[in-house]
Amino acid sequence: MDLVNVCRTFTAVSELGSMTLGAAATGIPQPVASRRIAGLEKELGARLLERTGRGVSLTPFGRDMLASATRLVDLADEMMFDADRAKLRPISLAVPTACSTRNLAVLAASVKDEGLRIDFHSAPPGRRADDLAARRTRASLQAVPADEATWTVALGCAHRSSIKTPVRIADLRRSRTQVPGDELGLAGRRLRLTSEDNVPHIRERVRRSAETTGLLPFQVVVDSSDADAVAAVLSEGDLLLSSEAEAAELELPWVPLLDPTLARGYTFAANSDDDSALFADFAEEIADCLGGVVVPGSSRRTSALGSRTSASGKRQAPTGRPASAKEPRTGTSTRDTP
Secondary structure, rough: OHHHHHHHHHHHHHHHHHHHHHHHHHHHHHHHHHHHHHHHHHHHHHOOOEEEEEEEEOOOHHHHHHHHHHHHHHHHHHHHHHHHHHHOEEEEEOOOOOOOOOHHHHHHHHHHOOOEEEEEOOOOOHHHHHHHHHOOOEEOOOOOHOOOOOOOEOOEEEEOOOOOOEEEEEHHHHOOOOOOOOOOOOOOOEEEOHHHOOHHHHHHHHHHHHHHOOHHHHHHHEEHHHHHHHHHHHHHHHEEOOOOOOOOOOHOOEEEEEOOOOOOEEEEOOOOHHHHHHHHHHHHHHHHOOOOOOOOOOOOOOOOOOOOOOOOOOOOOOOOOOOOOOOOOOOOOOOOOO
């Protein structure tokens, strides 16, 4: 027995004093309403209504049961209201601070077409992981080594000089004499790392490479803030480890870093498999936010966007500006509103 709908019919009939009007108020045929009332009477073991010349009226037992039936219907309505409100609550998603407002807006617009809303939380890698673990956010783009990633972002060097060709970290090695081919004056310069690259799989690899090639310890710097790192590039001519999209956002030239070859890696992590599934169709939009590409075959990784992620071919890396031209999806949604 559907007790909620049966009680809904019972309260409507008793309020209107008519089986026909009560059935109409609840949107069911009159015979269905009669069967529901009869079934409830059988379940409770006593008559609830008695027919009169002008309709129906409550029996003494029915009057005693009406308050409980009304509370049950009200509680069910309140529960459905709470469910609708919960489904409309935005999904909190922790993202890298380097994600541009434009690309985040495109992702938000795309998921909105599918009945979803996102509350973005920009934070460095450690904070994103902590917020997800503490359930301050429901999902996060987590920094991982590139070979474990769903998305990768190629790293190079942003600078303010006239460098046109790829650089190697060995180009920064100091020398007491003029180094042949160092007309650009890279010898002795420092390589700056932002908070997004202050993770072991990138930071330690840079430091090992710097030590191997003879750089001094102070030539690899993890600044206390991203603004300090950029300021050193502008004022001192240092190099900034960054993606091409970040360099374009800062209006700085960018060249690839060849030795070591570095890339950021990201996976989508969530506290619920349902949240992972909700974002399964938006791998390309997330790649645009990161300024990177979807790793071919990453859909087979269970730690990525869940089993619904479709295999994607490799996208072209951004050239000259962030991948921000993509427009949000439009059209009728093929997925039910969560």
